[in-house]
Amino acid sequence: MKKRISVLGCTGSIGRQSLDVIASHPEEMALFGIAANTGVDSLIRLANEYRPRVVACETEFDASLLPAGTEALLGPGSTERLAALTDADVVVNGISGFAALAPLVASLRAGKRVALANKESVVCGKSLLDGVVLAYGGEIIPVDSEQSAIFQCLQNGKKEEVDKLILTASGGPFWREKREALTHITLEQALAHPTWNMGRKITIDSATLFNKGLEVIEAAYLFDVPAEQIDVVIHPQSIVHSMVAYRDGTCMANMSRPDMRLPIQYAITYPERMPSSCTPLKLFTEQPLTFHEPDLNRFLSLRLAYDALRAGMSCPLAYNGANEAAVEAFCSGRIGFLDIERVVDYTLNQHIPRALSSLGEIMEADRQARDIARRAIEALQQERR
Ligand SMILES: NC(=O)c1ccc[n+]([C@@H]2O[C@H](COP(=O)([O-])OP(=O)(O)OC[C@H]3O[C@@H](n4cnc5c(N)ncnc54)[C@H](OP(=O)(O)O)[C@@H]3O)[C@@H](O)[C@H]2O)c1
Known part of the structure; x- marks a missing residue:
């Protein structure tokens, strides 16, 4: 029996290498679905090249550009919908950042094996993921x-x-x-x-x-x-x-x-x-x-990670959220390279640790950590002026 595989984050580095692994094992693997966020042109190209059964995209586009017979899931939440479809045996999760968490939870709730490249979802969602795996029988293979x-x-x-x-x-x-x-x-x-x-x-x-x-x-x-x-x-x-x-x-x-094709495979x-x-x-x-x-x-960065891990509860989540906000700010030229760790250090100092159990609580805690980080980023910008 061929393994049917969905690839989330198909337009990214892990996603493309996953498509390559699947295509190089035609006897053993078949592509079921692919999902992307904003890279519509790349997604359409990949759909025409690899011919999956389902294509999901967080951004709406004209579905007639897909090969005939392809099912399209379009708009916000479509990655999660593909992640939960029971027809796939394995879901490769190659989404970047915290956004990978909700689709990961959806796949595990559907009892799937998740080949998980994303690390931010484990760092932020640990308290939820263990219970979901136990209740629904899915598994994470790193x-x-x-x-x-x-x-x-x-x-x-x-x-x-x-x-x-x-x-x-x-x-x-x-x-x-x-x-x-x-x-x-x-x-x-x-x-x-x-x-x-x-x-x-x-x-x-x-x-x-x-x-x-x-x-x-x-x-x-x-x-x-x-x-x-x-x-x-x-x-x-x-x-x-x-x-x-x-x-x-x-x-x-x-x-x-x-x-990376080796650990993906x-x-x-x-x-x-x-x-x-x-x-x-x-x-x-x-x-x-x-x-x-x-x-x-x-x-x-490393010392703060050990501190956050030892402090437990929502601290690793705050470490991640602040880092994601700071990396964005660095990439758009708002802060300097070493400011990234300053933003995370500040956020961890201001963050009030708490226990998290539901996805809603995790999302809210992530939002609050990013708010603190944003304040630190604004202060650093002021300093640079
Ligand atoms: N690359 C590696 O060699 C490597 C190695 C080990 C671990 N990892 C981990 O694997 C993950 C992916 O890394 P990458 O290097 O492949 O990243 P990447 O090249 O930036 O690709 C990210 C993918 O995620 C999609 N995406 C981003 N935000 C999304 C959202 N809100 N909803 C749905 N999809 C979204 C992007 O779609 P669009 O292009 O459509 O925006 C893209 O397909 C990261 O967590 C990284 O730490 C990567």
Whole structure:
């Protein structure tokens, strides 16, 4: 039986690579649905190239531009509607940011396997997601390369045998720079990632190391491990995707050439493995693999992530919401590179932690965190004038 797959965020970096994985396994996989937000032209092109049964778009457009026979779900909430359609076996969630949460919940409520690339939804929705998985029987298989690596390494031992989860970080383009040199980083410099070709938001997050901060929280939530058992190591070559150290001294590492199609495919086919078109790893021809300790004084982003994780309740959500607002402000030239962490630090200081259980409460808490962040952004803009 072919697996029928929907791809949310199909116009993005993860989305397009997911379509590539599905197209390269025509015997085993079939595309069921695709969804996008504002990229109407790209969406129509993809619909004509890949011929899914259903196309969803948050933005209305003329559905006669789609191939004949395609079902169109158009307008706000259409991604969520596709995410919940029972005809798909697997939903790849490659939406960027907090917006991925509602479709994730919809897929899990429909009892689906979600191949989840998005990390913000786990960071913000943990308190809700566990209950939904338990009640409706869906499952999350991580796609994020670090979480996929840990997921795979954890299959070699029992939870109580784990000593540490060790997340690798490429470090982005600036990890060697002195803190003073980070003040004048431009958008163009921040978007030049040395090893991965990704969407804009995650590329900025990689440069600030907020991406790693979000992953620390994501790993704690996905694998039910406390902050003390999660380490971060800078590994600029992005060959070791992450590791699990067991208490007997064994350390399991997951390695491959950096190619997101591999964890996407594994999340779809798990527990099976299938041939892929990814270039095999040839260790003799790789540059030397190096590992470095991150400097938490240089990158406040990581320290704040550990603080938010330890504080618990709605603090990780506030960390994420403030970062999303600050990245937007940096991308539109309103604040500087180092201001991103200032905005998050301010928001966490002002945020009043509380327990969250429903999607409505999570949405409201996210809105409030962004309001605080917006005030900090305005103050920083005033300062720059
Ligand atoms: N790229 C990677 O290599 C990579 C690796 C690990 C994890 N991730 C994670 O995967 C997620 C996606 O990353 P990406 O790099 O693929 O991002 P991206 O290239 O920016 O793509 C984002 C996708 O999400 C859609 N989208 C944005 N807002 C939406 C909304 N409100 N409702 C519905 N769809 C929406 C966009 O649609 P439009 O284009 O139509 O606006 C686009 O298709 C992120 O959480 C990221 O952290 C990415």
